[in-house]
Amino acid sequence: MPLSGPQWVLKFPTSTSLDDLADPFRGGAKRFVAALTAAHATVVISDTLRPPQRAYLMHFSFAIARESLDPASVPAMPAVDIQWAHADAAGQPDLAASRTAAEAMVQGYGIAFKPVLNSRHTEGCALDMTINWQNTLVVAKADGTTQTIASFPRTGARNSDLHLVGWGYGVKKLVSDPPHWSSDGH
Amino acid sequence: MSRIIGILSLAAVLAASCRSNFASRKPWSFAEHIGIAAQRSGKECLEIRNSFLAPDSPVRLVNTAEPQTIEKARIVSRDESCRDPNAPDPELQPYAIGLDQTSAHGFAPVIAIVNYGAGWEEGGEKHGGPVAADLDGDGKLEHFRSCASAEGIHLTVWTGQPITGILRWHQYHYLGYDVTPDCKNEEVDLRSGQ
Numbered sequence: 001m002p003l004s005g006p007q008w009v010l011k012f013p014t015s016t017s018l019d020d021l022a023d024p025f026r027g028g029a030k031r032f033v034a035a036l037t038a039a040h041a042t043v044v045i046s047d048t049l050r051p052p053q054r055a056y057l058m059h060f061s062f063a064i065a066r067e068s069l070d071p072a073s074v075p076a077m078p079a080v081d082i083q084w085a086h087a088d089a090a091g092q093p094d095l096a097a098s099r100t101a102a103e104a105m106v107q108g109y110g111i112a113f114k115p116v117l118n119s120r121h122t123e124g125c126a127l128d129m130t131i132n133w134q135n136t137l138v139v140a141k142a143d144g145t146t147q148t149i150a151s152f153p154r155t156g157a158r159n160s161d162l163h164l165v166g167w168g169y170g171v172k173k174l175v176s177d178p179p180h181w182s183s184d185g186h
Numbered sequence: 187m188s189r190i191i192g193i194l195s196l197a198a199v200l201a202a203s204c205r206s207n208f209a210s211r212k213p214w215s216f217a218e219h220i221g222i223a224a225q226r227s228g229k230e231c232l233e234i235r236n237s238f239l240a241p242d243s244p245v246r247l248v249n250t251a252e253p254q255t256i257e258k259a260r261i262v263s264r265d266e267s268c269r270d271p272n273a274p275d276p277e278l279q280p281y282a283i284g285l286d287q288t289s290a291h292g293f294a295p296v297i298a299i300v301n302y303g304a305g306w307e308e309g310g311e312k313h314g315g316p317v318a319a320d321l322d323g324d325g326k327l328e329h330f331r332s333c334a335s336a337e338g339i340h341l342t343v344w345t346g347q348p349i350t351g352i353l354r355w356h357q358y359h360y361l362g363y364d365v366t367p368d369c370k371n372e373e374v375d376l377r378s379g380q
Contacts, residue, residue, distance in 0.1 A: 116365060
């Protein structure tokens with residue numbers, strides 16, 4: 001089983017594809033983004049699916065390196081054959097080596113705060129996107145009618161009229177995180 | 187006598203001039219003088235609503251993690267690679283900065299202040315309290331705070347105590363991974379503090 005270390009950081013990358021989202025959120029997200037694009041809004045998608053395996057690797061590397069978690073106590077995860085507990089030449093547990101390898105992963109991921117294991121992103125039910133537009137936005141709603149948005153600001157993060165349009169597609173805004181939209185607003 | 191009248195006239199002109207200068211003096215802008223510093227693409231970056239920061243301008247960094255500490259840095263140059271594509275505010279301007287010493291804040295975003303004055307309370311373990319400073323020179327101390335939302339950090343500056351005082355500045359930093367939120371409503375209202 002491969003040992004923990006920085007080589008794991010490049011595995012299970014975060015997706016930027018709407019195709020990787022879970023249905024029915026995927027369908028609503030694709031229609032909403034298509035409507036925005038057709039309305040000449042600029043849409044930049046940064047994150048869609050954050051693989052659960054990535055969240056697992058980030059969460060436990062941080063816990064071992066920064067919170068003194070015993071590497072031997074980390075639960076296994078299907079499809080992630082990582083060995084958190086390192087051993088020395090005599091086959092004895094090498095806690096220092098385990099923590100050093102975990103810290104290298106923390107540095108590779110660029111982690112500052114403890115990552116959580118589960119979220120709407122790991123479920124495929126959230127996407128992060130930056131939306132901007134010029135002039136008045138005339139955008140198709142989920143029911144086939146159009147919505148004219150003349151209000152300010154002209155950003156997806158803060159325009160409550162656009163948030164209502166997204167709601168119709170089942171793409172709900174979490175106001176506390178400017179790029180974040182999800183299936184339930186969390 | 188005429189000399190006295192002359193001196194009095196000159197004094198009156200100077201006094202009027204001083205009043206005029208004082209009245210037209212622009213107040214210290216929280217929006218233009220405070221931003222967020224964080225590592226991006228392997229370098230230390232600053233994003234701030236200010237297009238006019240010259241190279242070598244001093245920057246003071248406030249790390250809001252307990253115990254709060256201060257780091258010193260300088261503007262290196264405008265640097266588009268420091269721009270955060272997820273930043274909600276297109277008016278934020280990206281700069282590369284250089285720290286005077288090895289970074290103590292790691293990957294955590296910190297509050298960055300330019301054009302600051304004297305009168306800082308350093309904070310940290312040595313000083314036994316949080317960092318504070320009278321940034322706008324009104325005789326009242328500003329305090330610094332951060333909190334986590336679902337996948338980002340909200341950094342704030344308050345006159346008086348955080349949460350109960352007056353919110354003077356707020357900016358969001360996108361992390362790109364999920365964390366446990368601990369923000370209060372007062373800290374995440376994106377319409378406030380600017």
